[in-house]
Amino acid sequence: MINYDKIIKFVIIAEKAGGLKTMKLIPMIRNNICLNSHPKGCAQVVRNEIAYVKQHLAGKAPEGTPKLALIIGCSTGYGLASRIAAAFGYGAATVGISFEKAASVTKTGTPGWYNNLTFDTDAAAAGLPFKTLNGDAYSNEMKAETIAAVKELIAGANSGGPKIPSQIDLVVYSLASPVRTDPGDGVMYKSVIKPIGKAYSGKSVDMLTGKFIYPTAEPAGEDEIAHTIKVMGGEDWELWMGALDKAGLLAPHARTVAYTYVGPELSWAIYKNGTIGRAKEDLERAGRAINAQSAGPYPGRRAWISANKALVTRASAVIPIIPFYVSCLFKVMKEKGLHEGCIEQITRLYRDRLYTAESAKDPARTPVDREGRIRIDDWEMRDDVQRAALERMESATEENIFTVTDIAGFKHDFLEAHGFDVAGIDYEADVDPSGI
Secondary structure, eight states: OOOTTTOOSOEEEEEOTTSOEEEEOOOOEETTEEOOOOHHHHHHHHHHHHHHHHHHTTTOOOTTOOSEEEEESOSSHHHHHHHHIIIIIHOOEEEEEEOOOOOOSSSOOOHHHHHHHHHHHHHHHTTOOEEEEESOTTSHHHHHHHHHHHHHHHHHHHTTSSOOOSSEEEEEEOOOOSEEEOTTTOOEEEOOOOOSSSOEEOOEEOTTTOOEEOOEEOOOOHHHHHHHHHHHSSHHHHHHHHHHHHTTOEEEEEEEEEEEOOOOGGGTTTTTTSHHHHHHHHHHHHHHHHHHHHHTTOTTOEEEEEEOOOOOOTTGGGSTTHHHHHHHHHHHHHHTTOOOOHHHHHHHHIIIIITSTTTTTOGGGSOOOTTSOEESOTTTTOHHHHHHHHHHHHHOOTTTHHHHSOHHHHHHHHHHTTTOSOTTOOTTSOBOTTOO
């Protein structure tokens, strides 16, 4: 077994003349950010999610489940899980959009690049219609390219392959990007993860060493707040829905969902009440606006915000307090048999919220909270879970952190998101970074 604590770079073993290098790949980590990925490991993670969906969702779909889904931000995390669940759970044709990088002569591709390759390979083998587009989803050009791709998929499938509807019935908006160029004014906006009003200092933990750290985040300026809303708010979601509707590609009963996180009060200074929280407020505003626009001509259409559980993402390790809280939360939820990853969360979102026997027929019967949000973070936010997680945070020391918390699980999930520490993968073997 590779010692991930000591290995912080990958080693090039051999080189193919004039082509990509064959590499022995091990994690290259700098400041809790992983700079490379493993194609075989990424592929296995995707196939594990496909297997889960086939076991827990396929063959159990009521009438009204999606048949043609568009996933905006399809390559990792909740977006990838949303696409897998729609395709392999409900047999939907899917169009996915993401912005990923292929391998170069000396570097691996991004995890999402390999995830998309694996999805495409397995969807083709299963006879599921799909198109995967790579580019800037914020741009007008990508919206036009997507519209053309959807029309092409519909025409191609219905001319000889499995029949699919002529309009999209599910749109998942799951973009996660640090920057956005506004297609209207051409200005590039950059998001920040900062508190608002005053600096924030919180106890956190280095996932590699188990040592406590005390990062400080300075308060955001007004421009930074505005930029973060521009990047991570709901404006682009609205533009997508408008473009699809104008092209005649939205079904009268189309559903759309975007994702948010609420979390416990201890994280609100850096999240809910910080710049990200302001952007998520704008995302909720956009959802209400989409519903208002549809209410008259298309009462069957509906937009939701789904509040999801805290999970380890590629950025989680650098947000103050989050690694410490999540490690304690994971320990508690695993002990209670409540722990879920992305694919489990999205399976429950589809099966128990969006597409129950009742809500599949009538969107008004989708269970929501007082703010109109779907809550699949309900297990995380249970009083007993929160109390136990806070008790773990109070009792943890550097001497007992690996027993009181699940810092090892946090670290595993972080590595797994990049294709490392995946069961069944031979990390001593050379791999070609160009594919899966």
